[in-house]
Amino acid sequence: MNTPENDDIFARKAREVFLASTASLDSETLARLRTARARAVEAVGVPARWQMRGWRLPAGVAALIAVALLGGFLWMGGAGTTAPASAFSKANSDAPLMMANDNLDMYGDMDFYQWMAAQDQPAAQPSEPVDDSEDDDDDSGVGG
């Protein structure tokens, strides 16, 4: 019959028999348990040391990298700052050209337009085309 009292008696007996069995373990098992315990106890200090290394090592490496980057930045500072500025100013000089609404093909015929501008100059200034026109007249008379 399963009463709480009977359960208690059964549990006490079971524990008594079990504890008796632990008292008569063979020597090989006992030696193995001792060795396992010694290794485990040795491992108690290991996590602490490795935990210290665990955060110290990355922190040291990170600090070293930060110092190297800062040093590199400062060392390269002069060239680093002027180069982009000069590049920017060069690009900036072309900006009006790029932003204008003019036809960019016009800049390819710049010599022609310079010649055209020269035609608009006052007649006192010597110029080749004037002579050319006279030649043209002569040519037309011969032809007529």
Added chain:
Amino acid sequence: MTATGGLLDTAQEMNRFLAEVERRAFRIAQIALRSREDAQDAVQDAMFQLAKRYAARPPVEWVPLFYRILQSRIRDCQRRRKVRNRVLSFFGGQRGEGEDELPDPIASAVDPTARDPSEQVAQADAMEALETALAALPVRQREAFMLRILEGMDVAETARSMGCSEGSVKTHLSRAMHSLRETLGEHWP
């Protein structure tokens, strides 16, 4: 200096704890696994994991933590056996649980220095009957009985070790007691 001293104290305390618990832990693993070698491996691993991972925890927590790791190792071993048995049965040969090891005649010999050999033999027989009955129980019932009754934990510690609620522990334990008493009979031991 203080850190080293603290570490030394923790190591000493861990050593005391493991020395106090190791025999019972081994027998519990052996009952569950029915193999001395596997039980030794499971206890060794549980000891190492406890010391390595949880030494910084308060010693009060070591008991449930240790047995939780041990139960996990026992279940891992049982799973490996199932896989191995399936593979072996697929290739034609099959070995049952715990059959990979015959009892060592010297190790299992009765200690002649014992005060009462007949009493020792009677207890060994009773333990053997209890082990056989425990082996027939469902895993969770067996765990509850071994931790609560054989190891002597309270319900809360047993629940933490098993990773379940206290109510579940009581249910598993009640069923285990009922089955064991039915199997072993009124006159056991």
